[in-house]
Amino acid sequence: MPPDRALAGRDLTVRFAGAARAALDRIDVDLAAGSVLGVLGPSGSGKSTLIAALLGVIPELVPATAGGTVAWGDGAFAPPSLAAGRAAAAVVQQDPDGALVALAVADEIAFGLESDGLPAAEIDARVAAALASGPAAGLLPDAETLALSGGWRQRLAWAAALALRRPVLLLDEPFAHLDPQAASVASDAIRTARAAGTATLLVEHRADLVAGLADQLLVLDAAGRPLLRGPAAQVLAEAAERRGACGLRLPAAVLVAAALRRAGLLPEDAHPADAAALIAALGPRCQDPAVAAVTARALDQQPRAMATPGPVRVALGDATVRRGGTTILSGVDLTVCDGTILGIAGSNGAGKTTLGLLLAGGLRPSAGQRCAPPGPAPLVVPQNPALAFASGSLREEARRRGVDWAAAATRISAAGLPADPDRNPLRFSQGERRRLAVALAAAGGASRLILLDEPQAGLDGPSLAALTADLLALRRDGHAVVVVAHDLDWLASLADDLAILAAGRIALAGPVAEVVGRILDGTAPVPVPPGLALAAALGVVPLKDAP
Amino acid sequence: MTPRDPLARLAVAFGAFVVVTLAPRPATSAVVFALLLALLLGPACVPLRRILRGLTPFAFFALTSAWIYAVAPDPTYGAIGGTGWDAALLVTVRTLCVGLISLGYVLTTPAAGLARALVHRAGMPRRIVCGTLAAVQFLPGLAEELRMARLVARAALPDQDRGGRIIVAIRRWAAGLGPTIIVTLLAGAMRRADTAAIALELRGVAGPGQPTPWRVARFQRDDAAFAVLSGLVLAAVAILTWR
Numbered sequence: 206m207p208p209d210r211a212l213a214g215r216d217l218t219v220r221f222a223g224a225a226r227a228a229l230d231r232i233d234v235d236l237a238a239g240s241v242l243g244v245l246g247p248s249g250s251g252k253s254t255l256i257a258a259l260l261g262v263i264p265e266l267v268p269a270t271a272g273g274t275v276a277w278g279d280g281a282f283a284p285p286s287l288a289a290g291r292a293a294a295a296v297v298q299q300d301p302d303g304a305l306v307a308l309a310v311a312d313e314i315a316f317g318l319e320s321d322g323l324p325a326a327e328i329d330a331r332v333a334a335a336l337a338s339g340p341a342a343g344l345l346p347d348a349e350t351l352a353l354s355g356g357w358r359q360r361l362a363w364a365a366a367l368a369l370r371r372p373v374l375l376l377d378e379p380f381a382h383l384d385p386q387a388a389s390v391a392s393d394a395i396r397t398a399r400a401a402g403t404a405t406l407l408v409e410h411r412a413d414l415v416a417g418l419a420d421q422l423l424v425l426d427a428a429g430r431p432l433l434r435g436p437a438a439q440v441l442a443e444a445a446e447r448r449g450a451c452g453l454r455l456p457a458a459v460l461v462a463a464a465l466r467r468a469g470l471l472p473e474d475a476h477p478a479d480a481a482a483l484i485a486a487l488g489p490r491c492q493d494p495a496v497a498a499v500t501a502r503a504l505d506q507q508p509r510a511m512a513t514p515g516p517v518r519v520a521l522g523d524a525t526v527r528r529g530g531t532t533i534l535s536g537v538d539l540t541v542c543d544g545t546i547l548g549i550a551g552s553n554g555a556g557k558t559t560l561g562l563l564l565a566g567g568l569r570p571s572a573g574q575r576c577a578p579p580g581p582a583p584l585v586v587p588q589n590p591a592l593a594f595a596s597g598s599l600r601e602e603a604r605r606r607g608v609d610w611a612a613a614a615t616r617i618s619a620a621g622l623p624a625d626p627d628r629n630p631l632r633f634s635q636g637e638r639r640r641l642a643v644a645l646a647a648a649g650g651a652s653r654l655i656l657l658d659e660p661q662a663g664l665d666g667p668s669l670a671a672l673t674a675d676l677l678a679l680r681r682d683g684h685a686v687v688v689v690a691h692d693l694d695w696l697a698s699l700a701d702d703l704a705i706l707a708a709g710r711i712a713l714a715g716p717v718a719e720v721v722g723r724i725l726d727g728t729a730p731v732p733v734p735p736g737l738a739l740a741a742a743l744g745v746v747p748l749k750d751a752p
Numbered sequence: 753m754t755p756r757d758p759l760a761r762l763a764v765a766f767g768a769f770v771v772v773t774l775a776p777r778p779a780t781s782a783v784v785f786a787l788l789l790a791l792l793l794g795p796a797c798v799p800l801r802r803i804l805r806g807l808t809p810f811a812f813f814a815l816t817s818a819w820i821y822a823v824a825p826d827p828t829y830g831a832i833g834g835t836g837w838d839a840a841l842l843v844t845v846r847t848l849c850v851g852l853i854s855l856g857y858v859l860t861t862p863a864a865g866l867a868r869a870l871v872h873r874a875g876m877p878r879r880i881v882c883g884t885l886a887a888v889q890f891l892p893g894l895a896e897e898l899r900m901a902r903l904v905a906r907a908a909l910p911d912q913d914r915g916g917r918i919i920v921a922i923r924r925w926a927a928g929l930g931p932t933i934i935v936t937l938l939a940g941a942m943r944r945a946d947t948a949a950i951a952l953e954l955r956g957v958a959g960p961g962q963p964t965p966w967r968v969a970r971f972q973r974d975d976a977a978f979a980v981l982s983g984l985v986l987a988a989v990a991i992l993t994w995r
Binding site: 260262266267287290296298300303304305306307308309312315316318320321322323324325328350365565566567568582583584585587591592594595597631656 | 909
């Protein structure tokens, strides 16, 4: 047994009743104290199932056939048990809506500490420490958890887990609801925990967030089997060479490094995992025009066909939205034209969703104007895509939207989903519902204005590529598309216009090249996303429209 | 006098329930209602709007029940002190009073404090108390999902300006209230319940050790004074109004 072992799992296998294949197939896990193991894989590859299996949640709380053994610390290997997992590990669950158990912030942090039977004075001290620094810094102890936004709820879940000071931290997509600033704070919390000797297992879709944190990576394939394993930089480089076959969303630096290696501009043995390492590996070649050209292609920052805006689909004039005495949006002037994509970005609680719904007509302005020419109703794909469906079968849903079933079935199949006309849309998973909603939108129908709220959340690499292609196809067909998202790198590669919201106001809006320029100048109220930062460092002039 | 013990307050609330429920005349409930309303608006600083909003479901229940008693030829719901309009008045005032007592308790008692007192002093199982508390969190989540579903449905209304102002307003109000949304909300509630159950177990809701009695409110002199005074007031109201 390695002297610093924090957690080990052997032959972990899970099969749910009625499933054609195992959700998790003979996975081994080794996690040393003070290290971070990132677990990556496409949707449905069993990443969250792995955490549940290690903890004994499967099969003790979630029925399934489970096999394999787990050893915590220097203990012996034994079948996973909830009692052992609970004693050794703190967990941040994927869904912060259901994962909070108390009604006040301090009570939420204290809950696990009370369960542990710690002295009351120690609980007071840990609650105070959790609120003084770290992800929940700034929250008031008596604040109601019900009143927190999704991002803050996730930050509170982080604080509650860290306060337990367990030797192992298991994180299931902990960045999913966080804006870039909050994700940075959470990343720092992982580094601090690692420095204190905590072992961390981090399950995440976004390899760019994992790359800077993980020492080792385990990549699962779509069938829940181990595909790649090893040092983070090496595994990411291998995944990049496989070009999408792993189903991952890879960091910009890894994609660029792979492209540069293939072009002979970077040594074969150079495997940088982040921008700083790539720039260091390139040295003086950073300014080489050939490097810039390869980088532009790898990051999809090539000159592209200029949008040909059609007539105005919707316009807001000095629009304000108030709710329950609180002003959520104020003084918004914005125009969306047919044949263009508008990206809306901003921090948690800035009013992005409200602005999207205002543009789509779901909300009416409390003051100011919303002007839209008469025409077919817009299509809205909300953050919870289940709310977009109002029929009991796919065929019925297509008919409701005025889409021919044959066209819908083609698009649904192209999105990698079964085009069963009698299947209820709610029987798809969360990520699949989002792809389904976009596929139905892409299939046509009457709607000319399409709003998507965080459509990229939780999507793996191939799904994101398919979504991007669908949205560009809608733009080409003359639809007006509005996309609300945290991921500025993705928005910048997709949108014609960008609007950055801050505290309910439009802080910056305009053509994407102009807004990106301001972001890179540091004059926009958002941090520079890694892809754009890398592009700028390697001499790529981002997103210059071709005439 | 600042009563802090949620169990002492719970005992007083139960006492008030008993008095109001057994009282054969509407005057008892009316007096208790007036006294409690004055306490909530005065020392407790609860906004009137919040009270009225909280009383809405009770008012709906009171009026529908009263209507049954008022028009039913032979009510068989038990002897409640008469039939017809007298019974209707009694049922209305009693229901509103019970609603105000419940509402007053909820609005002025921290739920976490009550939960801790129930676990550490009343000996109730922590899994049940904390599970109930976690379930309370679902309600705003469901309300938000319903709001979002209705906004999405409003955006999808065919032609938003056709049919005149009132028709448009009715169509916008009713958008998203179809049966499909119930299935969607139910599915969301079940998903949340699963997550919450796992969260509680992972954080040791029923762990092997004894949980720490952290910030548990104790029965103190102010609580005793509050309980005695409330008992005396309830007794006085009962004696003066039952005759």
